[in-house]
Amino acid sequence: MTAAFLQISNLYKSFGGVAATDHVDLEVLEHEVHAVIGPNGAGKTTLISQLAGELEPDDGQVAFLGRDITRLPPHARAQLGLARSFQITSLMLDMTVRDNVALAIQAHDGHSFRFWRDARRDTALTDRAMQALARVGLEGRADTIAQQMSHGEHRQLEIALALATDPKLLLLDEPMAGMGSEEAARMVEILRDLKGSKTMLLIEHDMDAVFALADRITVLVYGKVIATGKPDEIRADESVRRAYLGDEAG
Amino acid sequence: MFKRLMLSAAAASLLAMPAMASGGHDKVKIGFVTTITTGAGIIGKDMVDALNLAMDDMGGKMGGLEVDLIVEDDGFKPGIGKQKTDKLIKQDDVHFITGYLWSHVLLASRKTALDSGKFLISSNAGPSQLAGKLCHKNFFSTSWQNDQTPMAMGEVLNKKGIKSIYVMAPNYAAGKNMVAGVERTFKGKIVGKDMTKWGKDAQLDFSAELAKAKASGAGAIFIFYPGKAGGAFIKQYQQAGLQGKIPLYSVFTVDSIALPKLQKGKLNGVLGSLNTQFWGPDLDTPQNKKFVSGFRKKYGRYPSFYAAQSYDMMYLIKSAVEAVKGDMHNQDGLRAAMEKANFPSVRGKFSYGNNHFPIQNFYLRKVVKDADGNWTTTIVDTVFKNHQDTYASLCKL
């Protein structure tokens, strides 16, 4: 494996004196699926928000492809190839499914200061939007207004949006949240298909999914990293068992 | 309350009066633009009341023709006033476009009105532009040029031996004319000047300005605040303790619209105060006696000068219509008749200058109690005899 793709060093963020991200060091390597797990309140979403640029850390550094991106705004990070999905579905709900994805493709193209040509008749956009939808199995829903879809479909569209920007790194914030077992299984399938071609940082509660997908796992408790390693190592780690898995195993 | 309803109903019905297609014979159509809504609506109401009184007195006829009176509300805004002028021209096709309480409304409406070839008669506003460079053969005034009244006041100040004044007026066309007028004749020093915001969001709290006036050490304060601003000013002038220290001289501020309110507010300091005017309710002319008594009988209050000028405007038109024997197409005849000012005016006989502004007397008036204890003004002196405005020489008519 090559040098770190995403390098997080000494990242620190506190809210009203409580550290939500407590001097976190973490690196994601190219082509790996790196999962971050931890109990509720461990600071996983805070971490991903800082990686996406929505929250500014108090201290520390985030480097992506060897470049310091700590102070870059979200859109600039996205343009560098960092895509994220949201834990709580975040879509353009008033627009059609195809338009949602077409926007993501447009964003990646970087040609959006075009004021005249009808974007919906722009095959360069629509064809690729359909391809992106096909990858998550939503091609049949292209003309549906996003609002009218089921929760599971929303999650799939979330992934489609993230993929459509052709990202180098996917930040997935609980892609399985709120899903039934059938939907979750389909999501695992979709992500497994991407494995190897995309680098992913996955935050997830669903342990089956994590152990099915992850190459490496980092365990976060109260904002601190307590362990990082291959799934087997994490499973065997005493401190993790005590702090986290142990609790769940009862 | 009931009376008020009746009045507003009358105003409303006037406003609603459509341009009925004349069935066969001619009519005299008069459009009247004034302010009906906003706080300044009280002035507009006085003007409209005078029109209705004139209509009663004339039996609704001029030279045998029926009179159509169409009142439009400018909402105290030049833009709306111009829009309403357009409507009177294009929809109602009136013969005379009249009214105009405010100088800036008149200036905004002037061009469309005159371009249409119709007569434009101001029954209040007298901005300097229309007396000078922009004078027009079809424009007439039944009031005065703005500068004249404050010029008379300037003379009064000179006679009183006042050496310095502090000047305050609203910041619009007429306010600027008023200031120019008093500056022209007053021989002493003007130690300070404030032009305050006017319009529907006019400034009504003069605390900062009064403090400046007090500190300026002026021998007198000269103001021009028509309508509700006048009452507010006088009140604050007293509250600030200037009464008895720096005397107040005003034009178009203490009138029969402001006085009842000042009396109600017990602002006794106003009694005995002086202002100049071309007219007064006690002016001894036959037409004025008829007008004032008729107005008081019909509406139960003294008419203001706004009402007097509007009343005169109706008689001016009547004299012209009679002179052409009802031939409303005879523009030249109508104009020539109006230029003679051959009608019974409330101010007595006067003549028109080349710019169609009256050449008339200006009087000094004092605020007194009448026999019933109501506050009113009485004429105590004549300041100017047959006075013509200074802009007439700029008019090429």
Place this chain on the structure above:
Amino acid sequence: MLDPRLWQAREWVTALTLAAFGLAPVFTELASQPFILDLIARLMILAIAAVSLNLILGHGGMISFGHAAYIGIGAYAVGIPAYYEITNGFLQIAIAIGASAVFAFFTGLISLRTKGVYFIMITMAFAQMVYFAFISIEEYGGDDGLVIETRSEFGGLFDIEDTTTFYYFTWVSLVAALYLVRRIMRSRFGMVIEGAKGNERRMQSIGFDTYKYRLTCYVIAGMICGYAGALLGNFTSFFSPEMMDWTHSGELLFMVVLGGAGSLFGPVLGTAAFVLLEEFLSGITIYWQAIFGVLLILVVLFAPGGIDGFLGRLGRKR
């Protein structure tokens, strides 16, 4: 869209209204009611302003409470050159659009950093600033305003001193403005604006600098409204700061919402309804503003989507 067989209530109303506006001069000539032509001309000019406001309000989700400022800027861009006897219409319109763009750019830079009610209030504050700025400039009449003697001249191509020519100049402008906004909203740029209205955070996370797009949209809307201002200035031949008073910005908002924010043609219908109602009610009673106020409240409470929403529901029933 261009095939009448597919038209529903909405499309029919759009086409018929524009056609009626286009034919109005014939009827007013026959009925000798020239004032009605004036009324429609004014209505169409305000409709252009409303359409431009709708671009940022309805499509972009930016509630500007200071849009009347551009009407004033556009109008003065005709008035001030005319004051110096520069009557070239092309130049005046270029100034109107250019000055509006500059004003929109600099105020947008600051305003678009704020959200929600702060945005509403700061746009209003900027409009008030221009309002007071023009009051303070004595040279151009201050509070009294400015009357121009001649309308814009277009080098003999056409003469808008003529009422009918001016009317058609306005009509073409309205149709062009509608077409322009329609093109913009269907373009890639328009997609971004619509997306940013729906979910700004998400748009940023997929790589759009939404601020830049919104600013551009804000500037475009300002330019269109500045153009409307130039027309209005020519129409009234009179300019005063009062044109920029905050109540006029409020009226523009009402026109858009009454017609249906976010629909292309809604603002035109809203403006028509507004102007005609105002004319009709103020002819009936001096208390017309109360009726207007009640109507405004009722529309907000019970008719979300405005006239366009109503037409849309008509369409669905068929």
Place this chain on the structure above:
Amino acid sequence: MDWGLLITQVLNGMQLGVLLFLLASGLTLVFGIMDFVNLAHGSLYMMGAFFCATLTEWTGSFVLAAFLALPLTALVGLAVEIIVVRKLYRRDHLDHVLATFGLILVFDTAVQFIWGPAGTAIPLPEWLDGRVEILPNIEFPTFRLLIIATGLVVAIALYWIVTHTRTGMLIRAGASNRTMVSALGIDIGKLFLGLFALGAVLAGLAGLMIAPITEASIGMGNEIIIVAFVVIIIGGIGSIKGAFVAALLVGLIDTMGRSFLDSFLKLFMSIQNAETSAPAISAMMIYILMAAVLAFRPQGLFPPKGR
């Protein structure tokens, strides 16, 4: 430098400031806690003035009339809340702006219908109509001092309520976290109704305090409400302290501008132009201040915590 004039003008500025504060405090509470934009707040200010004017006429006493006018204004506030406002809480700001703009039209016309277009003066009792010598040779109108005193008392009272009482706790909590208040089991409907009425009373108080100076007149609230909005935006929405500081700041800027700006402008332009430009430029300064504050502190000077 004329110190007497300066001191007088500072007091005048404070008087305008506390007046703005009375208006802005109600606005900022309603706005901060209910997230409701109430343009018609200025109409309640106007109603306070007209109620007081009529009651002064009936009772012959301004002070008595003032105390009677406040509950009446509160009743109008309650009616407005129940009939219109409460249906709008869940709507967006645009709907608030439009509906309350409609309310302004209704109120202005209703006042013209009931009281006529002229406006009504309020005579003051002798003891309020005079002046107080605050420093040797510096007199100031008693009534304007009373306005300042009233404003300060209200400011202290509101501050105490907000920081020391259970209601205040709810208000603070509401300003920063609306859902939390409902989680506490408070009847939000009643809290909002009460707050709206309180806002109405404060607006009415402001109106009836200025009316003896300027008269009660139609549309008197329409311009000052915009300035009051500027005040609460500068101060930070929902913050009583912010409203107070910003109101005084705006009052002083406006008054100082009107008093001294013309002399300053005369250095650059003709006297006539300076005289006519000065008031407009001082009015403009308030908006420039607001834009400057928002450019650097988009949440205002004293944003409520956690928002």
